Amino acid sequence: MLTIQDLQASVNDTSILNGVNLQVNAGEVHAIMGPNGSGKSTLSKVVAGHPAFEVTGGDVLFEGKSLMDLDPNERALAGIFLAFQYPVEVPGVSNADFLRLAYNSKQVHNGQPEIDEDAFSDILKEKAKIVEMDESFINRAVNEGFSGGEKKRNEILQMAVLEPKLAILDETDSGLDIDALKIVSAGVNKLKSKDNAVVVITHYQRLLDYIKPDFVHVLAGGKIIKSGGRELALELEEKGYDWLLGDKAAVGAGSGGQ
Amino acid sequence: MAVITMQNRPNKAHKIQPAPTPFELAVLSDKTQMDAQNSAITTIRETGKSRYQQLGFPTRRLEAWKFIDLKALQNTEFLPYPDNLATVNKADLAPYMIGGNTNASRLVFVNGRYVDSLSNTAGIPKSITAISLMLASREMPTELSALENIFDATTDAFAALNAATVEDGVLLSIPQQTVVDKPIQILLVSTGDSSAPRMASPRCLVELGQGAKAELVVECIGLGKTGAVQPTVNNTVIQIAARPEAELRMTLIQEARHEATAYSFTSTEAKLEANSCLEMTTVALRGGIARHNVQAHLLEEGAHCTLNGLNVLNGDTKVHHHTEIHHLAPACTSEQVYKSILEDQSMADFDGTITVARHAQKTDSSQMNRTLLLSEDAKTYTRPQLKIDADDVKCAHGATVGQLEEEQLFYLVSRGLNPEIAQCLLTFGFAEDVINRINLPLVRQYLESRVLENMGQSHNPKSCYASCTKIEKSACEIEG
Ligand SMILES: Nc1ncnc2c1ncn2[C@@H]1O[C@H](COP(=O)(O)OP(=O)(O)O)[C@@H](O)[C@H]1O
Numbered sequence: 001m002l003t004i005q006d007l008q009a010s011v012n013d014t015s016i017l018n019g020v021n022l023q024v025n026a027g028e029v030h031a032i033m034g035p036n037g038s039g040k041s042t043l044s045k046v047v048a049g050h051p052a053f054e055v056t057g058g059d060v061l062f063e064g065k066s067l068m069d070l071d072p073n074e075r076a077l078a079g080i081f082l083a084f085q086y087p088v089e090v091p092g093v094s095n096a097d098f099l100r101l102a103y104n105s106k107q108v109h110n111g112q113p114e115i116d117e118d119a120f121s122d123i124l125k126e127k128a129k130i131v132e133m134d135e136s137f138i139n140r141a142v143n144e145g146f147s148g149g150e151k152k153r154n155e156i157l158q159m160a161v162l163e164p165k166l167a168i169l170d171e172t173d174s175g176l177d178i179d180a181l182k183i184v185s186a187g188v189n190k191l192k193s194k195d196n197a198v199v200v201i202t203h204y205q206r207l208l209d210y211i212k213p214d215f216v217h218v219l220a221g222g223k224i225i226k227s228g229g230r231e232l233a234l235e236l237e238e239k240g241y242d243w244l245l246g247d248k249a250a251v252g253a254g255s256g257g258q
Numbered sequence: 259m260a261v262i263t264m265q266n267r268p269n270k271a272h273k274i275q276p277a278p279t280p281f282e283l284a285v286l287s288d289k290t291q292m293d294a295q296n297s298a299i300t301t302i303r304e305t306g307k308s309r310y311q312q313l314g315f316p317t318r319r320l321e322a323w324k325f326i327d328l329k330a331l332q333n334t335e336f337l338p339y340p341d342n343l344a345t346v347n348k349a350d351l352a353p354y355m356i357g358g359n360t361n362a363s364r365l366v367f368v369n370g371r372y373v374d375s376l377s378n379t380a381g382i383p384k385s386i387t388a389i390s391l392m393l394a395s396r397e398m399p400t401e402l403s404a405l406e407n408i409f410d411a412t413t414d415a416f417a418a419l420n421a422a423t424v425e426d427g428v429l430l431s432i433p434q435q436t437v438v439d440k441p442i443q444i445l446l447v448s449t450g451d452s453s454a455p456r457m458a459s460p461r462c463l464v465e466l467g468q469g470a471k472a473e474l475v476v477e478c479i480g481l482g483k484t485g486a487v488q489p490t491v492n493n494t495v496i497q498i499a500a501r502p503e504a505e506l507r508m509t510l511i512q513e514a515r516h517e518a519t520a521y522s523f524t525s526t527e528a529k530l531e532a533n534s535c536l537e538m539t540t541v542a543l544r545g546g547i548a549r550h551n552v553q554a555h556l557l558e559e560g561a562h563c564t565l566n567g568l569n570v571l572n573g574d575t576k577v578h579h580h581t582e583i584h585h586l587a588p589a590c591t592s593e594q595v596y597k598s599i600l601e602d603q604s605m606a607d608f609d610g611t612i613t614v615a616r617h618a619q620k621t622d623s624s625q626m627n628r629t630l631l632l633s634e635d636a637k638t639y640t641r642p643q644l645k646i647d648a649d650d651v652k653c654a655h656g657a658t659v660g661q662l663e664e665e666q667l668f669y670l671v672s673r674g675l676n677p678e679i680a681q682c683l684l685t686f687g688f689a690e691d692v693i694n695r696i697n698l699p700l701v702r703q704y705l706e707s708r709v710l711e712n713m714g715q716s717h718n719p720k721s722c723y724a725s726c727t728k729i730e731k732s733a734c735e736i737e738g
């Protein structure tokens with residue numbers, strides 16, 4: 001489904017990704033772990049098409065087609081969804097309006113009829129139950145004044161509405177208490193199927209107790225330095241990253257360091 | 259912080275009276291005969307005239323008038339509207355029906371004078387006084403004068419001019435503990451004229467008794483009748499007296515559709531007693547040169563004042579906001595959010611002063627001014643001023659100017675929205691953020707539609723979304 005080949009990317013001429021390779025197939029769950037600043041969020045944003053990052057080498061293929069020629073909205077319409085580590089507040093734009101426009105964009109893209117406010121409101125209420133989100137959030141401005149945990153739930157709500165083929169969850173578990181964590185992961189599991197794939201970026205093994213990965217990767221210095229099965233996450237939990245990093249620990253993020 | 263300002267103080271240089279300008283000669287000459295019974299209005303006029311003579315015509319050396327070019331106005335002889343000049347009919351007012359409801363409570367003034375046939379007072383509770391100033395001057399001169407006397411001599415030259423030239427207006431008095439839950443609309447319409455430059459000077463006095471609550475929508479509208487090719491001035495004064503625990507929510511909308519140069523001046527002064535509350539939103543839309551002056555006096559403990567503002571401007575429209583919030587008692591709170599969306603060569607200027615008196619401890623005040631520039635030719639100025647003499651206070655202020663935020667845009671497009679729709683949504687959201695702060699859904703919806711009407715096609719989410727999806731649809735059809 002997703003093939004990342006020797007991906008290199010930089011921001012303001014500082015190289016951050018230095019040759020990432022990753023293959024994600026339909027039905028799989030992948031976890032990406034790694035020290036702060038190692039490029040995890042950058043990787044997810046490059047896949048989603050954030051304009052601040054320049055791809056300087058390699059390629060990202062989605063269902064066999066290069067994403068490099070697609071705008072961010074076209075990537076979303078193709079079925080890619082990124083749950084942001086830091087969801088943006090958008091004052092004055094209501095969650096319901098925003099999501100209906102997004103939903104209808106997808107409908108139009110798929111040659112389906114657009115749906116009106118009432119019909120969408122029913123869908124939204126149904127989906128809000130999956131993440132146990134209070135209905136009052138639906139008509140509030142997007143993420144404005146939401147707590148950290150509420151923002152993360154709102155990301156999963158959006159994912160539930162848009163039903164992507166590939167979901168990348170960037171530290172969706174950070175800042176969640178244990179109950180919220182269970183709700184969010186139950187939501188993700190409910191949406192999982194043999195036809196779609198999930199990539200979770202996380203620092204914590206505990207999320208992986210709920211969302212069980214088939215593969216675990218360690219990203220450091222803008223490269224995947226180790227891949228393994230679920231047991232790798234347990235090993236990282238126990239030993240940290242130092243044993244993997246060796247001399248690279250001194251280098252930190254990106255080739256330029258900081 | 260020590261801020262030296264000259265604002266609103268009569269300019270020393272003007273102690274030696276310069277020769278009156280054509281503007282002053284015209285507006286201050288006594289052409290209108292007031293009938294003898296209208297003694298209360300006559301007193302307002304005389305007081306206004308002598309006050310104007312003390313203040314003089316504002317020059318750009320005064321901080322509060324810095325960015326306003328009044329040269330053309332100063333050289334124009336504006337005359338009062340003749341008696342039965344323009345006929346405004348109900349159809350002309352159709353765009354201004356809140357909720358599309360022609361039966362909603364409404365007081366209509368055309369060129370500064372009350373027009374009963376266009377108004378609708380049937381829905382206003384009997385206990386409320388809602389009458390024209392002309393009538394009030396005849397029938398309740400003592401009450402009218404008493405209300406006028408609550409307000410100190412104005413520091414604003416155009417407010418003084420309004421008093422000097424007033425012909426009519428409204429006296430609205432809500433008795434204590436009375437709650438008016440439906441909005442009362444005051445439409446101040448000017449038509450312009452083909453034969454001479456005209457000036458209208460409506461004056462609105464609003465009093466809320468102890469614990470009274472009301473919602474007002476005041477609109478200064480230049481109707482722009484075809485053929486009315488001469489410049490106009492719409493010079494409005496609003497005076498608000500709120501007794502303890504009273505609450506007034508007011509939306510002031512200003513828009514000029516005149517063909518010729520239109521000047522809109524409004525001057526709002528509020529006196530707020532203990533635990534009373536004024537929530538005011540000033541909305542400036544297209545057309546002309548406008549100045550909105552709001553001065554709120556938090557007189558007694560626990561008074562609160564919210565002054566929000568929204569400019570949605572295009573063409574050559576220039577709008578100035580001058581606000582003063584005076585914290586004169588302990589534990590009062592005030593909030594200001596002024597936002598502008600500027601297209602074409604439009605210009606917005608925000609000049610907001612907060613003063614905190616020495617004994618006004620526990621003051622909590624915030625002020626924010628944000629501007630979205632949608633064109634390279636649009637301009638904005640922002641001048642926050644804090645003058646604080648107390649030590650236990652919280653005062654925050656800030657300003658931002660720029661384009662749409664890249665992170666917000668990316669967030670929206672990453673969900674599949676096409677970039678044009680995302681931009682429309684964010685632009686309207688920028689305005690909606692102010693509209694959302696208004697209490698009554700009915701007023702919010704009305705404002706939304708008025709604002710949408712004023713937004714250029716390319717920034718208008720409704721038209722934009724319709725056309726974007728249409729484009730995508732036809733692309734789909736071709737593919738399929
Ligand atoms: N927009 C940006 N501008 C400059 N540097 C950036 C930007 N985004 C990320 N970086 C830098 O890139 C590196 C990787 O960051 P990030 O991808 O957020 O790491 P992670 O998510 O693994 O913690 C860090 O050194 C960070 O400071």
Ligand SMILES: [Mg+2]
Pocket residue numbers: 040041042085170171
């Ligand atoms: Mg990150």
